[in-house]
Amino acid sequence: MARIRIVHSTDYTYRNPVGLTRHRLMVRPDDSHDLRLHSAKLDVDPPPASTFWKHDVFDNSICFLEWPESLRTDRLSIVSSLDLTHHPDGQPLPKYTLDAKSFPFSYSNDDVSDLGHLRTPQPGVATERVQAWVRRIVAEAGCTEALKVVEAITHAIKQEFRYEARHEEGTQTAARTVELGQGTCRDFAVLMMEALRTYGIATRFVTGYLYDDTSGVTRGGGSTHAWCSVYLPGAGWIEYDPTNGLVAGANLIRVGVTREAAQAVPISGGYFGNPDDTIGMDVDVSVSGNPIS
Numbered sequence: 001m002a003r004i005r006i007v008h009s010t011d012y013t014y015r016n017p018v019g020l021t022r023h024r025l026m027v028r029p030d031d032s033h034d035l036r037l038h039s040a041k042l043d044v045d046p047p048p049a050s051t052f053w054k055h056d057v058f059d060n061s062i063c064f065l066e067w068p069e070s071l072r073t074d075r076l077s078i079v080s081s082l083d084l085t086h087h088p089d090g091q092p093l094p095k096y097t098l099d100a101k102s103f104p105f106s107y108s109n110d111d112v113s114d115l116g117h118l119r120t121p122q123p124g125v126a127t128e129r130v131q132a133w134v135r136r137i138v139a140e141a142g143c144t145e146a147l148k149v150v151e152a153i154t155h156a157i158k159q160e161f162r163y164e165a166r167h168e169e170g171t172q173t174a175a176r177t178v179e180l181g182q183g184t185c186r187d188f189a190v191l192m193m194e195a196l197r198t199y200g201i202a203t204r205f206v207t208g209y210l211y212d213d214t215s216g217v218t219r220g221g222g223s224t225h226a227w228c229s230v231y232l233p234g235a236g237w238i239e240y241d242p243t244n245g246l247v248a249g250a251n252l253i254r255v256g257v258t259r260e261a262a263q264a265v266p267i268s269g270g271y272f273g274n275p276d277d278t279i280g281m282d283v284d285v286s287v288s289g290n291p292i293s
Contacts, residue, residue, distance in 0.1 A: 002289040004211050004253060006082040008224070009286075010267055013279040017072035020046075023269030025063040026207065026256045027080040028053075034249060036085040043079040046071060058263075060256040065269070078267060085292065086211070088249040099234030103138065103149035104199040107233060115202040115231060118259060121194050127175040134195035150230055150240065153195060157188050157242035171261040185243040186226040186261050192242045193228045202231040206239060207264040208255040211287045223285050224266050227252060253287075 008027060028040045042051070048065040056062050065078075107115065134153065141152040162182040174194040177183040183191070193203040210225040227241035239249040246252060258264040271277070 001085065001087050001292045002211070003292055004082070004084050004086050004287065004289045006080075006084075006209055006211075006253065007284075007286045008080040008082075008209075008266070009282075009284045010078045011282045012076040013281075014074045014271070014273065014277045015279055016273060016277050017074050018277050019069065019072060019272035020067045020076060021270040021272065023065040023078075023267065024265075025065065025078070025080070026060055026264065026266050027082075028061040028063065029082070029084065029208070029253060029255045030059075030061055034087045035254065036087075038083040038085065039081075040083075041081040043077070043081070045075075045077040046073050058256070058258055060258070082253075084253070086253060086289075088251070098147065098232060100146040100232050102144040103146045104201065105146055105233065106200075107202070107231075111202075111231075111233065118202040118204060118231070119197060119200050121197040122260060129178050130174045130191070130194055131198050133178050134198060137195075146232065150196070150232075151247060153192060154240045154242045154247060155245050157192055158245040161188065161191075163188075163243060184226075185241075188242040189226045189228045190261055192240065196230060204229045204231075204237070204257045204259065205261050205264050206252075206254055206257050207266060209253040209285065209287050210241075210244070211251055211253055211289045223283060224255075225252070226261070226264070229257065 025042075027042075029035055029037055031037050042063065044065060046067065049068050050066045052064050054062050054064065107119075112119070137153050137156045138149055141149045143149070160181070161177065164182045164184065166184050171186045171190055172180075172183060174191040177187045177191045189205055193205060196203050206227050206229050208225060225241075225243075227239060227243065227246070229237045229239045232238055238247070239252055239254065240247055241252055255266075256264050
């Protein structure tokens, strides 16, 4: 258990004063048994004319910002500050809760109906290249125990692929990640999701923050982080971070969950102006944590 404070700053600068369109933010986690949100604060400059919150189709907390049409500005600053307590599930998972004993496993009829497209690979994403890769990892796991096989896939991504920060928007396909042998945390999450979906296993994309980056061996700190969750019958949704080989939500602050990566953008929006008015975007994420005994 740890008390966590997060400051996520995003600054946009423009060559000429521009108007701002509606912006959509996914920066606020919801209270749960593993996360207690004490406070969540947004500081926006220039101040929006209206701020309102909604739940999306996945029940994530989404904030919308709107400015007057007459507003013109050469910068936009959005700062999200969170204060929370995290109770990660940790390892090992209680085996008595797990109905999925061997890999691959099947779901009940009710689960199949409810999980829907979370079990289905994206069209054109889980190609033969991805299938060949994950089949090799499953074979090399040396057992059929469900937990150990899923963990083997998690650790294989960390061990076999090189982490490379990429500042361009978007996420590369799972097949592209296998081809290049490298990617970002978002790419690795997508690879694990699509690899498991080839077996009909339900997965979700998770966006949030990594709060233990003091060891010097974790990758993806200093910015928003991404990983995936896997639905294991009896145990429920279990989080896996293939970038760092973390299991069961340790050191991971979940902000939003979606079916695919494109639905989990922390901040999105646009402006009225010329295409070359954008000078740049600077993102800084500060995460500090203190253990609670």
